[in-house]
Amino acid sequence: xxxxxxxxxxxxxxxxxxxxxxxxxxxxxxxxxxxxxxxxxxxxxxxxxxxxxxxxxxxxxxxxxxxxxxxxxxxxxxxxxxxxxxxxxxxxxxxxxxxxxxxxxxxxxxxxxxxxxxxxxxxxxxxxxxxxxxxxxxxxxxxxxxxxxxxxxxxxxxxxxxxxxxxxxxxxxxxxxxxxxxxxxxxxxxxxxxxxxxxxxxxxxxxxxxxxxxxxxxxxxxxxxxxxxxxxxxxxxxxxxxxxxxxxxxxxxxxxxxxxxxxxxxxxxxxxxxxxxxxxxxxxxxxxxxxxxxxxxxxxxxxxxxxxxxxxxxxxxxxxxxxxxxxxxxxxxxxxxxxxxxxxxxxxxxxxxxxxxxxxxxxxxxxxxxxxxxxxxxxxxxxxxxxxxxx
Numbered sequence: 001x002x003x004x005x006x007x008x009x010x011x012x013x014x015x016x017x018x019x020x021x022x023x024x025x026x027x028x029x030x031x032x033x034x035x036x037x038x039x040x041x042x043x044x045x046x047x048x049x050x051x052x053x054x055x056x057x058x059x060x061x062x063x064x065x066x067x068x069x070x071x072x073x074x075x076x077x078x079x080x081x082x083x084x085x086x087x088x089x090x091x092x093x094x095x096x097x098x099x100x101x102x103x104x105x106x107x108x109x110x111x112x113x114x115x116x117x118x119x120x121x122x123x124x125x126x127x128x129x130x131x132x133x134x135x136x137x138x139x140x141x142x143x144x145x146x147x148x149x150x151x152x153x154x155x156x157x158x159x160x161x162x163x164x165x166x167x168x169x170x171x172x173x174x175x176x177x178x179x180x181x182x183x184x185x186x187x188x189x190x191x192x193x194x195x196x197x198x199x200x201x202x203x204x205x206x207x208x209x210x211x212x213x214x215x216x217x218x219x220x221x222x223x224x225x226x227x228x229x230x231x232x233x234x235x236x237x238x239x240x241x242x243x244x245x246x247x248x249x250x251x252x253x254x255x256x257x258x259x260x261x262x263x264x265x266x267x268x269x270x271x272x273x274x275x276x277x278x279x280x281x282x283x284x285x286x287x288x289x290x291x292x293x294x295x296x297x298x299x300x301x302x303x304x305x306x307x308x309x310x311x312x313x314x315x316x317x318x319x320x321x322x323x324x325x326x327x328x329x330x331x332x333x334x335x336x337x338x339x340x341x342x343x344x345x346x347x348x349x350x351x352x353x354x355x356x357x358x359x360x361x362x363x364x365x366x367x368x369x370x371x372x373x374x375x376x377x378x379x380x381x382x383x384x385x386x387x388x389x390x391x
Contacts (some may be wrong), residue, residue: 001079005043008070012042012049015065020048020055021086027296028218028307031198032086035308040080045069075203083198084218088190090311091225095187097318098232101325102180103387104379105235106139108329109172110146111351112242113165114344115335116252117156120147122170135180138391140173146390150345152336166251168241175238182231186224193221218307222290225310229317233282236321239328240275246331247272258334258362265365268331274372275327278320285313285320326375329355337361351386358382 012018019042025034041047042058049061062069072080113120123144128137147153164170201212247268249256259267289310295302333355336344343349358378359371 001076002070002073004070005072005076008043008067011067012065015067016052017042017061017065017067018050019058020050023308023312026086026308027294027301027304028084028087028222028309029216029296029301029304030200031081031083031216031218032308033081035086036081036083039086040077043069043076043080044071079199082200082216084193084216084221084307085198087218087221087225087307087311088193090308090315091186091190091221091228092194094225094228094232094311094314094318095183095190097322098179098183098228100380100383100387101232101235101318101321102135102139102176102183103142103390104325104383105176105179105239106142106172106390107146107348107351107383107387108325108332108379109169109176109239109242110143111332111336111344111348112246112328113143113169113172114147114150114152114348115254115332115339116165116169116242116245117152117160117339118165118169119157119160120144120153122165123147123173128173133177133181135184136173136177138180139176142390143172146347147345150348151342152339152344155342166241166245168238168245172238175234179231179235182227186228189220189224218305219290222305222307222310223288225307225314226286226288226290229310229314230286230288232314232317232321233279233286236275236282236317236324237279239321239324240272240279243268243272243275243324243328243331246328246335252335254335254338258331258338259365260338261364267362267365268327268334268368270368271327271331271372274368275324278324282317282320285317289313322379323372323376326372326379329379330359330371330375333359334362347386354378354382354386 019039021035021038026032038047042049045058045062047058048055049058051061051064123140128140198215200216201210203210245251247257256262257267257269259265289306292306293303296304333352336352355378358374
């Protein structure tokens with residue numbers, strides 16, 4: 001590929017001129033042929049683009065951006081479309097989001113533990129040193145540190161009749177940690193892919209040799225996306241169980257559905273129902289795409305990875321878990337309000353104060369959907385200062 005072609009593509013990026021790429025059409029085998037073809041169309045002045053956020057034909061976008069099509073020379077068309085860049089890009093975006101989610105899950109899970117008057121004992125480092133998965137150790141350390149200095153924690157330490165907390169609280173390090181370890185594995189896989197050559201055929205100019213192979217096959221990325229979808233779905237699944245415990249007065253000792261006037265008020269009942277619906281959806285979306293295959297190209301491409309679909313549905317799982325954690329955050333914050341005048345730890349009180357600047361305490365029923373939308377934005381865009389010091 002000529003340097004001029006690379007410079008053209010960089011010029012598009014620098015001018016916020018982005019090709020419009022359809023999300024469907026790839027089976028992830030001879031690379032992401034269809035999406036990457038749309039990605040490459042502006043090189044020859046075809047297709048559609050989005051310039052500064054506005055969709056238009058490529059010709060108009062190039063004119064506004066001050067660029068001219070550079071055309072294609074031998075091998076450059078194959079180099080642009082024969083690879084795993086589309087599925088890998090979507091997986092990279094999901095990895096960044098899940099790295100935020102695993103920290104957010106620890107933070108919000110700690111707030112729920114406090115609202116439920118749970119103990120910090122299961123998070124003690126001595127327990128996790130005996131089963132030294134790195135993710136488990138990191139999650140346990142986060143949960144332990146987040147709860148130190150809490151009045152709520154000390155209020156029931158000596159006279160609590162309960163023997164143990166439920167798994168959704170007690171086993172957070174084991175579950176959240178397992179997700180972290182999957183994420184680390186997928187990050188390594190992705191780093192290899194993003195620095196690899198996935199074109200075909202491969203030209204070894206120094207040896208005057210051209211070799212045809214199959215580096216374009218998306219199986220490593222497809223499996224990575226499938227596994228990360230399964231792991232991320234578990235963050236949502238265990239979160240929903242904590243929401244259930246918070247809204248169940250028989251377990252939590254809090255008012256039913258976290259409302260001080262139950263009966264006339266439904267409180268967070270539908271919040272838990274919404275979380276349950278999202279968890280169920282994630283179970284379906286976690287069915288692995290990489291176990292499917294459908295022959296294409298006159299049976300020449302007779303085994304495909306479905307890597308693009310694996311990455312697309314992973315994105316949906318990530319969005320659903322954002323919403324589930326947002327529901328848990330609101331429920332836990334309400335539980336903390338109902339435990340007053342006792343206070344949680346300094347770190348968790350800062351979180352509580354922060355979410356309360358966006359969503360006020362529930363005094364009586366109101367529309368839940370607007371609060372959930374705000375809380376979801378908080379989890380995606382505003383939570384970073386609260387997780388920046390977490391492992």
